[in-house]
Amino acid sequence: MPDGTTPLLLRADGDHGVTRLVLNRPEARNSLSFAMLGALADALAGIAADPRVRVVVLAAAGPVFSAGHDLREITAHRADADGGRAFFAAAMRRCAEVMQAVVALPQPVIAEVQGIATAAGCQLVATCDLAVAVEGARFCTPGVDIGLFCSTPAVALSRAVAAKPAMEMLLTGAMIGAEEARRIHLVNRVVPAAELEAATMELAARIAARSAHAVRVGKAAFHRQRGLPLDQAYEHCAAVMTENLLAEDAAEGIGAFLGKRTPVWKDR
Known part of the structure; x- marks a missing residue:
């Protein structure tokens, strides 16, 4: 938690069986720290067993959806006796478990993307069943820029979009806009910022009205x-x-x- 009291993840159970999960670490660009991934894992496990939840909306606080793994946390663990190997392996394993939990969740998950989604943050968007993004949203898998190929994000990305646009994103690290993300089927809809939550909730309610x-x-x-x-x-x-x-x-x-x-x- 950022200050020991602020939850990393907010949950709001709304009308029609739609539950909102909000990444709540805006001061760290909603990076997927080990603790944040744990909070997501716990929330998803609870939702999977909750018949009252019919659809999940995954949103984020602040101007960034998620910047991916917490590079400061990763760097700090380089001082471990093993150079960080055990932590790196645990973090990648936990991230993979969360992504698989989204796919395995009985309820559909809609990403509500209000800003930039990079690396594992882009992976999270690609993993969700559906995605609605604001017109100014941007996406990239920039690991190659820092000597760290986005191999695990590639798993989700390559299942959401065709091979060549996925490889271009992975090999160049280039940022793409919301309309390009829609063109390659990384997101379903692009809407004005003022309409993002309403458009996402309308989609969620439509699905929630089904059996x-x-x-x-x-x-x-x-x-x-x-x-x-x-x-x-x-x-x-x-x-x-x-x-x-x-x-x-x-x-x-x-x-x-x-x-x-x-x-x-x-x-x-």
């Missing part, structure tokens, strides 16, 4: 099939859809559609 059961099984199936050969992907998703069709919400939703009425979800 939570269908969204949960759909998100899991989407991420699972991406790593499978085509035939196995269809086999897996056909099995998922079969089970989904047997669920109460599917029967309700289809019945409501045919009967021209609004469905009443039971989320099962």
